[in-house]
Amino acid sequence: MTAMRLEQAQALLGFVRGAGQEHILRYWEKLPENSRQQLLHQIAAVDFALLARLHHDYILRKNLPALTSLEPAEMITLAQQQAHPEEVRSMKARGEQELRAGKVAALLVAGGQATRLGFEKPKGAYPIGPVSQKTLFQLHAEKLRALARRYQTRIPWYIMTSDTNAGETRDFFEKNNLFGYSSQDLCFFEQEMIPALDENGKLILDAPDHIFTNPNGHGGTLTALEKSGALADMRRRGIEEIFYFQVDNVLLNMCDPLFLGYHVAAQAEMSAKVCAKRDPYEKVGVIGKVFDARTGKAGRLQVIEYSDMSAADKEARLPDGTLKYNAGSIAIHLFKVSFIEREVAGGTKLPWHVAHKQIPYLDANGQLVQPDKPNGYKFETFVFDALSDAERVVLLEVDRRFDFSPIKNAAGEDSPETALRDLNEFYARWLEQAGITIPRDAAGKVKVRCEISPLFALDAEELAPKVTPALRVQNDFYLEP
Numbered sequence: 001m002t003a004m005r006l007e008q009a010q011a012l013l014g015f016v017r018g019a020g021q022e023h024i025l026r027y028w029e030k031l032p033e034n035s036r037q038q039l040l041h042q043i044a045a046v047d048f049a050l051l052a053r054l055h056h057d058y059i060l061r062k063n064l065p066a067l068t069s070l071e072p073a074e075m076i077t078l079a080q081q082q083a084h085p086e087e088v089r090s091m092k093a094r095g096e097q098e099l100r101a102g103k104v105a106a107l108l109v110a111g112g113q114a115t116r117l118g119f120e121k122p123k124g125a126y127p128i129g130p131v132s133q134k135t136l137f138q139l140h141a142e143k144l145r146a147l148a149r150r151y152q153t154r155i156p157w158y159i160m161t162s163d164t165n166a167g168e169t170r171d172f173f174e175k176n177n178l179f180g181y182s183s184q185d186l187c188f189f190e191q192e193m194i195p196a197l198d199e200n201g202k203l204i205l206d207a208p209d210h211i212f213t214n215p216n217g218h219g220g221t222l223t224a225l226e227k228s229g230a231l232a233d234m235r236r237r238g239i240e241e242i243f244y245f246q247v248d249n250v251l252l253n254m255c256d257p258l259f260l261g262y263h264v265a266a267q268a269e270m271s272a273k274v275c276a277k278r279d280p281y282e283k284v285g286v287i288g289k290v291f292d293a294r295t296g297k298a299g300r301l302q303v304i305e306y307s308d309m310s311a312a313d314k315e316a317r318l319p320d321g322t323l324k325y326n327a328g329s330i331a332i333h334l335f336k337v338s339f340i341e342r343e344v345a346g347g348t349k350l351p352w353h354v355a356h357k358q359i360p361y362l363d364a365n366g367q368l369v370q371p372d373k374p375n376g377y378k379f380e381t382f383v384f385d386a387l388s389d390a391e392r393v394v395l396l397e398v399d400r401r402f403d404f405s406p407i408k409n410a411a412g413e414d415s416p417e418t419a420l421r422d423l424n425e426f427y428a429r430w431l432e433q434a435g436i437t438i439p440r441d442a443a444g445k446v447k448v449r450c451e452i453s454p455l456f457a458l459d460a461e462e463l464a465p466k467v468t469p470a471l472r473v474q475n476d477f478y479l480e481p
């Protein structure tokens with residue numbers, strides 16, 4: 001942190017007062033110089049005009065986009081894929097071509113705070129290998145290394161962190177020898193933080209020299225890619241497509257060539273994988289076509305959050321009995337580099353989302369208070385909102401058993417317990433496809449823990465010739481090179 005010059009510091013303090021936020025200088029006189037500098041640097045990063053607009057639009061006027069009309073989105077369904085195996089083969093080959101040509105980068109967003117899981121380290125450090133106990137970061141790294149080996153290419157890996165976990169994440173990678181990834185192909189970058197506001201639109205101090213801020217949402221990825229130079233780095237390397245994924249999906253089909261193939265063949269600017277909802281009330285956003293209040297254009301794609309959908313829409317069914325709005329958004333995307341360049345030109349175009357939350361604050365006595373009910377507003381942008389700005393979009397339906405099982409909660413659905421169950425079942429099925437008997441109980445549940453390192457086999461086809469059906473699986477079972 002470089003010390004700020006006196007005139008610059010005074011100008012900033014004047015700005016704070018002008019913005020009606022002088023309460024954040026409450027402890028100024030008592031602060032030692034290094035704390036003053038810390039606060040000044042934080043203040044310098046605050047976009048006061050943006051916060052004033054957010055307060056006005058989202059808190060006072062509750063300016064939420066109105067869904068005037070909703071229609072199901074067109075997607076490449078699983079049934080269509082099953083009916084056209086030739087097309088599927090050629091799309092996969094098309095995607096493989098992109099990988100082989102070195103045009104694909106992987107982008108992991110890991111700047112979130114994992115509040116629901118309640119894990120004290122970065123979420124990627126969560127141990128999840130059914131037998132190996134390998135972490136999420138290692139699992140992703142091994143998939144990427146195996147893919148690069150298979151297609152004889154390099155897959156640069158960009159990892160977004162935030163101020164809440166950047167240092168810890170880098171340290172974790174360093175301690176683990178970058179999980180075997182080449183340092184030349186690994187690039188960490190940070191998203192921005194944004195201050196929260198209290199009920200009156202005021203900044204919140206959570207220490208005498210610190211304003212409470214939160215990561216600006218996974219939508220912050222797009223501007224952070226640009227500001228950090230990562231986007232320019234991709235250009236230099238000849239990257240054209242970016243495979244976007246979240247840290248907590250244990251079944252992630254990394255850089256899925258089939259998805260890539262459909263995306264590239266359609267010249268899509270942004271694409272999304274979707275999967276059928278478990279039931280009408282599964283708390284997942286759904287991709288649909290809506291009247292876009294921002295652009296005034298009808299028929300743009302958008303993720304409709306679970307809480308914004310009426311019960312009637314949630315329950316609506318097609319004549320064949322499937323849910324009418326069934327394109328569950330699972331946060332796996334492809335972006336063209338050129339699309340992101342356009343999307344971030346002149347600042348983010350993404351709309352803000354506001355959440356009423358419990359935010360720690362200093363009380364009148366300077367004591368830190370953890371409130372037991374919401375006392376302020378956090379702001380975030382969401383990456384899927386870029387769908388409505390893309391000219392061409394592919395929505396590819398996938399079977400969640402092979403693509404999606406996230407760790408969100410400490411217990412219940414989408415927790416470590418369900419992720420382990422799904423991962424175990426996923427590997428057991430590969431072994432069974434190779435003719436190996438896996439012990440199951442009367443309910444069909446796999447009785448042992450099994451795991452296959454991505455570096456041993458990336459899929460069932462690669463596994464089959466490497467094992468013999470005579471293999472006996474009776475105890476915990478781990479295949480690694």
Ligand code: UTP
Binds near residue numbers: 109111114217246
């Ligand atoms: P979630 O919305 O599930 O958030 O993020 P989370 O941080 O993992 O968990 P909660 O909501 O605090 O319990 C989905 C993905 O987006 C990333 C997360 O790291 C995760 O990979 N993310 C989220 C960011 O990178 N930045 C953000 O500001 C928010």
